[in-house]
Amino acid sequence: MQIESENLDKKVGFFLSGWLWIKGLIEKFFAKLREIAKQIEKTAKDDPRRLIHSLKVGVALTLVSLFYYCQPLYRSFGVSSMWAVMTVVVVFEFSVGATLGKGLNRGMATLVAGGLGIGAHYLAMVAGKTCEPILIGLFVFLQAVASTFIRFFPKVKARYDYGMLIFILTFCLVAISGLRSDEIIEIARKRVLTILVGALTCVVVSVFIYPVWAGEDLHLLVAQHLDKLGHFLEGFGERCLRTIEESDNLVGLNTVLDSKSREEILANFARWEPGHGKFMYRHPWKQYLKIASLTRQCASRVDSLNAYLNSKSHAPKEIQGIISSMSRESGKALRELSLAVETMTRPSPYPNCHVSSLKAASKNLNSLLKSELWGEHANLLQVIPVAAVASLLDDTVTSVEKIADAVDELSSLANFGNAIGGETTEDKSRNGVVTLVGIVIEGSDQVKKGQSSGLQAG
């Protein structure tokens, strides 16, 4: 009896542990599924154009597979139809600029390399039956070495890297195939035609169905980063006076600081794009890169500035007020510049008026700081971090000034229009400046009063 019940226990235990194991597996599987579903949702929400792009690729592939479905088309192209499918898969990119760049690279490289390959084939044939393979091998080797080396040139790498790859590929295939097939010209003709059809399909689908322009992305990105930085500075102004959560703002700052390579890639793609919407063909994309670089420089200063927020300096109220309003005004100036870039309107007619008054405020702050030092020795312990913040703010203002100049340059290079509500914007900024100057004067008045009362007391 006992042995039987033990056996039963063992069996139950075995089934139980098996069931738990299977249950665990199923749970893990569903957890993984949920994770993937979340990932899908996030990817689509972050940029809904991704979903559209995926559908576009599907459409383009279905279009070129007509080569296989249509009897007459397949009869004339045969296995070469494969190259149309390959071209679509490899050339179709997210933005129009990237697709055009790859398509043109592939088309040109195929034509040139095909021609040279056929030339090499005939040259080798002239040399006779025994020399032919040796010569072809030599050509292929030399061409591969030279082209691979040229791919390291920075200019070539930035714009024609894919073209060079296809050049090596096509030259090798055409030249070597010549050894084994006499219909080399026929093969080359079919291949070039199918590749052109594939590239054309990509370009047409990319341009005419919900196009994604790299230029527009760059344009918005630069404006957005200016806005983020301005927002951060405004927030910094607020935080000088009280404590606010700052973590999400910092993330924004890091995005600005680490954006260099993304901006450069977008600018590179944008240069392939034809005129579209508000952008002409030779839109000054390089100027955007300049603004972006200055924005990053400014963000680096602001990052240092932010480090002082944690030191919680209890500076005199007036000075805190001035620092706060200076950084808020810098922030506003940046956001105005961002708006000017985004809406492609000229920044206010006196672009530096705003900024130069900031400069004046910064000078006032410095002298105020000095007089404050003269006036009350008790505050000395708190003066050093405040002085550092003032100096950094001064740097930041210089940075903002440079950005304003660069945006102004962009507006004349790209013929920005005048703002519809231009007067209002200008008025606003002037009001801002008046407020600011008012604050500075008021602050220094207070200090002077303090000083004179100190003197009287003395």
Place this chain on the structure above:
Amino acid sequence: MQIESENLDKKVGFFLSGWLWIKGLIEKFFAKLREIAKQIEKTAKDDPRRLIHSLKVGVALTLVSLFYYCQPLYRSFGVSSMWAVMTVVVVFEFSVGATLGKGLNRGMATLVAGGLGIGAHYLAMVAGKTCEPILIGLFVFLQAVASTFIRFFPKVKARYDYGMLIFILTFCLVAISGLRSDEIIEIARKRVLTILVGALTCVVVSVFIYPVWAGEDLHLLVAQHLDKLGHFLEGFGERCLRTIEESDNLVGLNTVLDSKSREEILANFARWEPGHGKFMYRHPWKQYLKIASLTRQCASRVDSLNAYLNSKSHAPKEIQGIISSMSRESGKALRELSLAVETMTRPSPYPNCHVSSLKAASKNLNSLLKSELWGEHANLLQVIPVAAVASLLDDTVTSVEKIADAVDELSSLANFGNAIGGETTEDKSRNGVVTLVGIVIEGSDQVKKGQSSGLQAG
């Protein structure tokens, strides 16, 4: 006579202008040639491994073109030999990690997609002659949409982007080819075999002929950037006392600041690499990225610090001296850390001893600054920028401390050995600290003297 001479003049003029035009063209041509020659020389000099890489590509291509040269090989593989050539051109990359990553991606994706493609083909065949093309079209469309969308997932994009591309390509080619050819399995077999041969050739040539390891590059890059930053800080210390040219140093700083994407790409490649030299298979490459990120953060602080050099503050000699020696010591600490990373030796047994004494010096500096303010009011005008520099230096020291911690973590993660001359390095750094503390004490003594004399005078 006159008409004839006029004609002659015209002819001479024509020939002359023609000659000048041709001469100009020839000169331009030679100028262009010289420019290209310079470019070639620069590209090869910047990194001689580029030349070797080009030769390696030539060798690998020549090896796989044996498929065409050898009668027995060509008899068994035919036009599929093309895929070996294509694979070599597309997969062969500069570093072993990149080549391995692409090769494995291509190999795996081809196998999986080939299998699924054949499956789709048979599934569609079961449905009958009329439904077959419709089903195949549907499969191709759905697969393309899903795979293209998955390519946007950040994790997939970083490591398996190429694999997904090849997956789409292979699935489409196999599934669609099935419509037109009955030998689909035979075609797939040949293609997979030639692709594997191509990928294997790449990997073998890449690993066994002068290999370029992405991991080693990352390792050296991180050490080099630490060294550059240290060098810059040492130079800053020198420049506090006198004026030195700084332009080339600043360029170095910008290289450090803009290195993020390059480091991330290298780390990504490094993860594909097997153990080699001093590195094991799962070397903590992520820790290198952490150090690099902290280095960039420190560089950003140093960049702000550098902005003050132009303000030419004439601080009191003692304070200038302390700032100078503090930044020199920070620089030395960084260069020591760089050496530790480069030689893969544990940093000195008390890694923070060096840095914490820097911290103490920084505190001393601050109190000295304050007492200086108390002592001599006449220097107040110069105090503000000096205070800012002192604060920034304090931040920099905190940054250096963080880097020291990260390097220490790396040394335990990667089992760094002990330095052969470990004692000496430690002694050196201690000597450095002793000198530094000496300077600070001496400086504050001088100030105390000044203060007490001031008090006596009062």
